[in-house]
Amino acid sequence: MIQIFFAATQYAAATVTAAVRAGLFGPREGHRRLLVVSNTSAIPELTTPLDRMAGFEELRPEFDAVHSWNETIAPHHPVGWSPREQDLTVWERALRLAWDLGDGPVEIACESLQANPSRAAAEIFAESTIHVYADGLMSYGPTRDRLPGGIACRVARLLHLDLLPGLRPLLLSEYDVEAVPIPVETFLRTLSGIGAGAPPAPGRYTAVLLGQYLSALDLISEREEDELHARILRGAVAAGHTSVLFKPHPSAPVHQSRSLERAAAELGAELTVLGSPVLAETLFERDRPELVVGCFSTALVTAASFYGIPVARVGTELLLERITPYENSNRVPLTLIDAALPDLERDTEVVGKPPALTGELVAERLAPLIRAVGYCMQARAHPALRPDAEAWLTGHQAGPARYFKRRRLTSLRLPGGAPVRAEALRRHPAVRRIVRTLRAVRS
Structure with a gap:
């Protein structure tokens, strides 16, 4: 089995390396592992590539080969480039040849599927199993955009750092993707190894x-x-x-x-x-x-x-x-x-x-708030969170309003929103469609 790991930052590379060392990608035997690094800064030529940073030698032994995504797709920029649909097969063949992947199955581990180069890699290796890893607080928020069915059905896991124990990630949860925490001890040992080589x-x-x-x-x-x-x-x-x-x-x-x-x-x-x-x-x-x-x-x-x-x-x-x-x-x-x-x-x-970032703080204050904010951000993707949003907003009428916009609360008919006037309701497109349908049925 060939496993390809994509990383754009040293922190991301440390995160996915810790996941490998924790055994979350299986034993070393029977797997060929490649690390593909990308430099997504505005002008990559003026910044140090990930594989040339001090401390990278701490991560290198876990991978059989290291490749540069910037060099592979040059002169395109990693953030702005994605292959045309008609070229996907050609790109897969080219990458299999350039990286000596053969014709066997491929697994990929990448960061956010909303953006390149992760999105481009998922589209090129169209039959691969996808493992998404999140190295920051964004894992606790909902998925930004709806994923194409051909990608969503291949996502096996969300690997994340347990930064706030007790807070469940919302990212990709609407696709029933399992959230798997990366052991903190392994992650800290990996960071310590990187730091030993830093100036x-x-x-x-x-x-x-x-x-x-x-x-x-x-x-x-x-x-x-x-x-x-x-x-x-x-x-x-x-x-x-x-x-x-x-x-x-x-x-x-x-x-x-x-x-x-x-x-x-x-x-x-x-x-x-x-x-x-x-x-x-x-x-x-x-x-x-x-x-x-x-x-x-x-x-x-x-x-x-x-x-x-x-x-x-x-x-x-x-x-x-x-x-x-x-x-x-x-x-x-x-x-x-x-x-x-x-x-x-x-x-x-x-x-x-x-600060005491304890389970009590997370359970009593942060988790209910994030479920409410997550629902307001992506109500269609997370309809089951509506009762949580209503409960939080009802109990915090005099609380911090900066987390919610009144216009958003109004559109979702949530506590704290403006009253819906009858005239505005009559003009609402959804109401007008229902009225037209009822009139058509009666006639």
């Missing part, structure tokens, strides 16, 4: 600031993102951290760091910008910072859950207001961080203490 961070620091490059997602402007990073820095300094390290997003432009350096100079803080591609978790394990701050990065939860480091958030309320459409896959990670972690600028009395 040390320059300088000393007590707080880590996480950048996400949110302007690239069209959530906020570049100017607003610079101000968000400045707020994070000011909050960290106000909390007593005058020596901080900023870990920018790998795809972020250089001016982002320069803007933060100017803000640090005004505050009299010592700022170190991490220039090398190092996992945030490597910093957590090796340097044990006293505080980690960001907007809604998954690394905030790994710092708190896996390493017991105090964390705080900044800017989530602004993002909850701006994020569109309501079905945006970032909504659930954003909601989870906002609901579970302290606000650096407001909750000063608890900043500096490790």
